[in-house]
Amino acid sequence: MTNILKQQVQGSVLIPGDEGYETQRKIWNAAVDKSPQMIVLCKEEADAMSAVRYAKEHDLEISIKGGGHHVAGTAVTEGGIMIDLSELTNVVVDKDARIARVQGGATLAHVDKETQKYGLATPTGTVSETGVAGLALNGGLGYLRAKYGLTCDNIQAVNLVTADGDHIRVSETEHSDLFWAIRGGGGNFGVVTSFEFQLHEIGPEVLALDVMYDFKDVKQVFQNLNTYLETAPDEISVNATMIDLPPAPFIPEFLHHRRVIIVAGMYAGSPEEGQTVIQPLRELAQPLADMTAVMPYVELQKKLDAMVPQNACITGTSLYLDELTEEALDQIVVQMNEAPAPAMVQLWETHGHMNRIPSNENAYYVRGGKYLLLVDVIYEDGQEVEAKGWINEIRHSLLAYSYKQTSYLNLTENDETIIRDSYGSNYDQLVAIKQKYDPNNIFHVNHNIDPKGDRELVTE
Numbered sequence: 001m002t003n004i005l006k007q008q009v010q011g012s013v014l015i016p017g018d019e020g021y022e023t024q025r026k027i028w029n030a031a032v033d034k035s036p037q038m039i040v041l042c043k044e045e046a047d048a049m050s051a052v053r054y055a056k057e058h059d060l061e062i063s064i065k066g067g068g069h070h071v072a073g074t075a076v077t078e079g080g081i082m083i084d085l086s087e088l089t090n091v092v093v094d095k096d097a098r099i100a101r102v103q104g105g106a107t108l109a110h111v112d113k114e115t116q117k118y119g120l121a122t123p124t125g126t127v128s129e130t131g132v133a134g135l136a137l138n139g140g141l142g143y144l145r146a147k148y149g150l151t152c153d154n155i156q157a158v159n160l161v162t163a164d165g166d167h168i169r170v171s172e173t174e175h176s177d178l179f180w181a182i183r184g185g186g187g188n189f190g191v192v193t194s195f196e197f198q199l200h201e202i203g204p205e206v207l208a209l210d211v212m213y214d215f216k217d218v219k220q221v222f223q224n225l226n227t228y229l230e231t232a233p234d235e236i237s238v239n240a241t242m243i244d245l246p247p248a249p250f251i252p253e254f255l256h257h258r259r260v261i262i263v264a265g266m267y268a269g270s271p272e273e274g275q276t277v278i279q280p281l282r283e284l285a286q287p288l289a290d291m292t293a294v295m296p297y298v299e300l301q302k303k304l305d306a307m308v309p310q311n312a313c314i315t316g317t318s319l320y321l322d323e324l325t326e327e328a329l330d331q332i333v334v335q336m337n338e339a340p341a342p343a344m345v346q347l348w349e350t351h352g353h354m355n356r357i358p359s360n361e362n363a364y365y366v367r368g369g370k371y372l373l374l375v376d377v378i379y380e381d382g383q384e385v386e387a388k389g390w391i392n393e394i395r396h397s398l399l400a401y402s403y404k405q406t407s408y409l410n411l412t413e414n415d416e417t418i419i420r421d422s423y424g425s426n427y428d429q430l431v432a433i434k435q436k437y438d439p440n441n442i443f444h445v446n447h448n449i450d451p452k453g454d455r456e457l458v459t460e
Contacts, residue, residue, distance in 0.1 A: 002038060008050040011043035011087065024084055025076060027065070028129075031313035031384065032073025036063070036082040042105075045159060045167065045193040048083050052191060053165035055081045056442065063445040064187050067107055067131015071316045071376070072414045074187070074446050075134075083191055085133065093118055098199040099156060104133045104192050111197075112298045121202035121297060122154050125410075126239070128302040136195060138186045138410040138447070139364050141372065143266035143300070144202065146237045146352025152183040152364050153357060154198040161191040163438040171196075181433040184364030185423075186409065187446040188430070189437050203297035207271035208264070209278050210291040210303075215242065215259035217285035222329055224284040225263070225349070229370075234352040235269040236278060241307075242336065242345045259336075260288060266300060307344070309378065315388050316376040317395045318411045320350070320369030320403040328401040332373075335394040339377065340386040345394075346374040365424040369403035374411050388413075409447045419447045428453070 006013045014021040015038050024039050037060060040051040055062045061080030068075040068086070076082055085105035091114040092101045100115050100122060109128035115121050123144035125135050132151070140151020148154065157171035160182070170179050181189055213221050225238065232238075240263050247256040263281060267274030271294045282290055321328060324347065336345055350369050359367040375394055379387035391413070399405055405421045412418055423430055431453035434441075439451050 005038070005040070005050065005054045008054070009040060009042070009047040011047045012041040014039040014041060024086075025082065026311075027068035027073055027075050028308075028310060029071055029073050029314050030311045031315065031379075032076060034073070034076045034078040036077050037079050039082045039084050041084045041086070042088055042193075045088070045161070048085070048161045048191045048193050049165045049167055051081060051083045052161050052163070052442075056163070056165065061445060062442060064191055064443070066105055066133035067129065067135075069127075069130045070134055071314055071411060072447070074414070077445050080445075085191075085193065086131075088193065091115070093120065093199070095120065100197045100199055102132055102195045102197060104194055106132050108132055108135070108301060109298075112301050115199055116204050116296075116298050119201060119204055120199040122197040122199050123148050123151050124301075125151070126301070126304050127308050128305055129308070132195070133192055134187070135410060136197075137182060137184075137192060139184055139408060140410070141348065141350075141354070141408065143237050144200070144268055145350065145354040146232075146234045147268040148200050149353045149357060150364060151197075152362060153354070155183050156196040156198055158182060158192045158196070159194045160189070161193060163190065163440065163442045177433050178437060181363050181430055183362035184426075185430050185433075185449065188434055188443055188449045190443060202268060205271060205294050206297045206300060207267040207274040207278065208293055208295050208300045208303070209236075209238070209266065209281055210293070211263045211282050211284070211287050212289040212291075213261045213263065213285045214288055215261055218242070218261060218333060219326070219329065221261050221263070221284045222324055222347075224280070226324060228280050228284075229349055229351055232351055233277060235267050235274065236265055236281075237268075237352070238263060238265040238281065238349050240264075240347045242332075242347075244342065246342075255288070312378045313380070313384070314376055314378055315384070315391050315413060316374070316411055317391045317413060318375070318408040319373045319395055319398055320366050320406045320408070321347075321371040321373055321398070321401050322369060322403040323401065324371050325401060328398060331397050331401075332394075335390075335397055338390065338393075340390050341377050341379040341383055343390075344376045348372040348374065359424065360426060363423070363426050363430055365422065365426045366403065366406045366408070369406065372408055373398065374408070376411075412447075414447060419449070423449075
């Protein structure tokens with residue numbers, strides 16, 4: 001059977017035992033260890049069409065790999081066919097129209113490298129190795145969220161392979177219902193082989209906030225941050241990370257094993273103007289270190305890569321918070337003390353443009369939370385049950401403070417109730433569009449929207 005598909009595609013078809021198979025099947029999260037029956041390493045968009053048709057004909061489960069960077073491991077299937085877009089990384093910039101045409105296997109680094117040649121950028125994430133496709137389809141929060149919204153808000157059009165293996169263009173005027181759905185609805189509706197993104201003037205140099213505070217000052221830091229955010233301009237977005245620093249050679253010895261709060265962000269405007277605007281963020285408490293600096297935007301986008309290790313076992317969750325109250329912060333501190341393995345707890349504030357977009361303008365529903373809680377645990381063999389149990393515990397302990405029990409699906413394990421809650425009042429419309437474009441749920445290795453739409457889910 002494999003030979004038939006090999007004759008139909010320009011790229012490679014890999015099966016177990018082939019050179020390159022083991023490399024291509026592996027994804028970022030080492031906890032996910034699955035073996036597809038075959039991997040179609042696409043060389044052109046038509047290869048994805050052939051792969052979908054072949055999978056449908058032979059009743060093979062489909063997974064879609066862009067960057068393979070999702071904590072839930074949705075890029076890989078056990079025994080099915082992986083449609084691997086990772087070699088489709090071309091980025092073409094139309095500087096006059098301020099549009100970037102981006103293939104579905106490109107990473108954030110690919111996009112930033114090309115767009116920054118013209119002092120332009122589109123909102124993406126904060127780790128350059130992330131695939132832009134999964135990020136964009138499920139949302140996409142980064143340093144430009146307050147100024148220009150989410151990655152999904154900046155999609156202008158896509159090329160998509162349907163459940164029938166056909167190729168269509170999707171935009172505001174072409175399959176407009178599907179255009180609404182793919183902006184936040186994930187990979188539920190087809191294989192997106194390329195995107196068109198709106199670009200904005202950013203860089204090439206930007207003011208990057210990077211201040212480290214002692215964890216003993218956690219209440220003071222967040223009280224002052226809450227006050228600052230009451231009048232914060234759209235040009236600044238702030239991410240706070242609570243972490244126990246490892247004894248790494250690049251970290252000063254006096255900080256080894258020390259629990260700290262890293263307050264980071266970017267000013268999306270003139271670095272000179274930004275110095276005054278961000279100064280209060282450098283004085284939330286007495287800093288342990290202040291590495292705030294003007295730097296190339298492409299360097300800022302790579303700065304956190306080292307905090308996201310490759311080939312580690314990771315589990316995680318997320319939750320939008322309505323407010324960061326003192327009680328919620330106390331609960332976070334208590335839970336951090338109970339972590340069974342190295343944990344990173346982040347609080348990203350979510351003011352500005354991303355929250356002014358109506359919740360029904362596209363499929364991304366969450367437009368009112370004040371903070372996004374992101375929790376990741378790196379665990380060793382034998383710790384999986386304990387690590388996942390702790391992740392569930394911290395999420396459940398904070399549900400009372402959540403914004404409509406919604407999560408950020410790009411950084412959440414697969415869970416039916418979380419998926420349903422996170423789409424809120426957009427869910428029924430997504431089900432209807434899923435019924436139209438993928439009634440047999442061929443694309444289900446994702447945070448799935450069931451076309452049946454009739455399962456009884458118990459809200460947490």
